[in-house]
Amino acid sequence: MLFNKPKSERGDAADSETPPAAPAPGAVLPVLDDAVRRKSARPEDARPSVLGPGVLVRGYIGSPGPLHFQGDIEGTVEAPQVTLGAEGSIRGQMACDRATLDGHFDGRLQCRELNVGASARVDGQVRCDNLVLAMGALINAEVSIGPRE
Template sequence: MFSDNKKSRKETSNPNKDQNKIAQGTTIKGDIEAQGSFRIEGTLEGTLTTTGKVVLGKSGFIKGEMQCENADLEGKFSGKLKVNNTLSLRSTAQIEGEVITGKLAIEPGADFNATCAMKSSVKNLNDDRRTKKKEGKTA
């Protein structure tokens, strides 16, 4: 009876809600692919790809590439960062490299030394301009 209950819990578990943690003092070199969220207090040198949210703590450091749905950064990031939805940079964040995001929020005090493309805003702006030009020509 109890074993059936445990099975049903595992089957209904949503991997997008599971959280992975890289603790302070831990260094990982390599690539990580996951569906759950991450909290990073240690160091990652490589590529992190996840469909969840990434929280980079004050002691955390990522050198390489990262792709995720949402990100909340307090630590250091160096490399290429792609956030599909919202990237939030806290006052202690230090970012270098290339950033592609849907939305960007930066607290005062954050170091942001990167090229930045906001994919959804740029696309909509260009589409609006094209539509207006076409309307002006046909009128």
């Protein structure tokens, strides 16, 4: 019956408040990367986030859980695990614990474990502790493999 009551009987405190103002055009919005880094998701709580084919994202993507991309990313990606599907591409920077690449990566990549699939193409700079490279993968990058000193 809430919808049939007049506003005065609902007890909504928000009715008297003015709505928040929209940001001014060209205003810089706060970046959420620090908040994402502070969250320590337990492995059982982390759910994968998926971006499908045809999606284009520009900017920063940070996640406490796994990410799977089939679309195109231009910017910075930070997550514990990143999977780049054969139809996807990432242009920019990526930092993660485990990366599985089957699409096109162009930029700077830093991870512990890197698995490069047969359909992958990697350009730029790669720094990883362990590398698994499938037959047919294309790598045109400066690659540093081994534990960090």
